[in-house]
Amino acid sequence: MKRQRWYIPVGFWLIFESIAVILWLTKEQVFYLFNFSYIGTVLAVGLLLFQMNNRYARHMVQLLVGLYMLVYLGLICGENMQIEGFWYYLFTGVFEAATIHYAVAKIFGPLVFGRGWCGYACWTAMVLDFLPYKIPQTSRNKKWEKLRYVTFGISLIFVASLFLLQVGHLERIMFWSFVIGNILYYVIGITLAFLFKDNRAFCKYLCPITVFLKPASYFSLVRVKCNVEKCISCGKCKRVCPMDVDITDNSRKRKNGTECILCMECVKACPRKAL
Ligand code: SF4
Ligand code: SF4
Ligand code: SF4
Structure with a gap:
């Protein structure tokens, strides 16, 4: 794994931890510290696993965060x-x-x-x-x-x-x-x-x-981008995309651009590592 990639999960964790601490102190409820720390930690671990090519990383995050919100926050806490x-x-x-x-x-x-x-x-x-x-x-x-x-x-x-x-x-x-x-x-x-x-x-x-x-x-900071010099226009990225995004177009007006769910299926499928 490239060293600089560690900054991505750490950065996400820090964002969520900052939200956790700010809300805990301003709302004076320890729940916010627990809630956003949990979500941030799960996300960061998921991103790390993804970088280690773990194919279940996204589903793991989805299940751990989704079930927490549905079952604990929704059904138990009401x-x-x-x-x-x-x-x-x-x-x-x-x-x-x-x-x-x-x-x-x-x-x-x-x-x-x-x-x-x-x-x-x-x-x-x-x-x-x-x-x-x-x-x-x-x-x-x-x-x-x-x-x-x-x-x-x-x-x-x-x-x-x-x-x-x-x-x-x-x-x-x-x-x-x-x-x-x-x-x-x-x-x-x-x-x-x-x-x-x-x-x-x-x-x-x-x-x-x-x-x-x-x-x-539309204005998202985090986006999948295409290195057009590496791309050979094989179309694999578009074929695997669950949201029909034209990820080879780097403009914000890319086809179905605001539909991208950052699932990274296109990144995994690209034979040239252009994404
Ligand atoms: S569009 Fe997003 S929020 Fe709505 S059901 Fe799909 S994943 Fe959930
Ligand atoms: S990250 Fe997922 S949703 Fe976004 S373009 Fe790639 S395959 Fe499609
Ligand atoms: S899969 Fe990779 S090489 Fe093929 S069109 Fe998409 S970005 Fe280009």
Whole structure:
């Protein structure tokens, strides 16, 4: 392993550790120290394993972070980290739980690590990525992509209605919407994967989170780039990409550029080590 590569996992760990300490001290809750230290450490170890060519590194990170958030934070602690949980905390004016999670992972974080959330932490994709269609067998349908705005709007209208109608027991409703919402995500996600023969069809067409993720990831600091002098235009990188990104184009306007989940399948497939 090249020596300078150690800086990447260490850098990620330091970013998360800084967030952990800042939130621990400002919010006076040790939970934030534990939470972001855990996620940062898992990510850093995963990145190290990836650099050592461990083929399971990404799935390991996905499972350790995804299960922690789904089972521990969601089901045991009762924090709704889905998009309706974000609206809920936003409307109550509390900068806690889901609002912090969204700010770090999905709204401002993508300026640094793009859609790393989608490749390494999302508990929906954690399951979808084990389905048989890792490489899409059908081409992307651009028209269907607009559906993400519908699901985004539905989540917003759902939570806004609860507040406008002054419905009681909101905490309880948020917990159950987390449970039911996740079951729906899994059922629809798995169905779409088999229908489109594409594990990531749900991510491409329906996921409301992408409305937050895509604009910031356009400016992402961390990107896969192509060394055009080494590239022989064999097309292998495009064939293995689960998100249909044209990674050989280094411009920010590359085809489906904001869809890149940094899974590194293209990097692994490139015979010239051009990525
Ligand atoms: S697009 Fe949505 S479902 Fe897919 S990985 Fe990202 S957040 Fe998860
Ligand atoms: S294969 Fe490459 S271009 Fe495609 S999503 Fe993964 S990292 Fe991005
Ligand atoms: S796999 Fe490598 S060599 Fe082939 S087109 Fe992609 S970047 Fe170029």
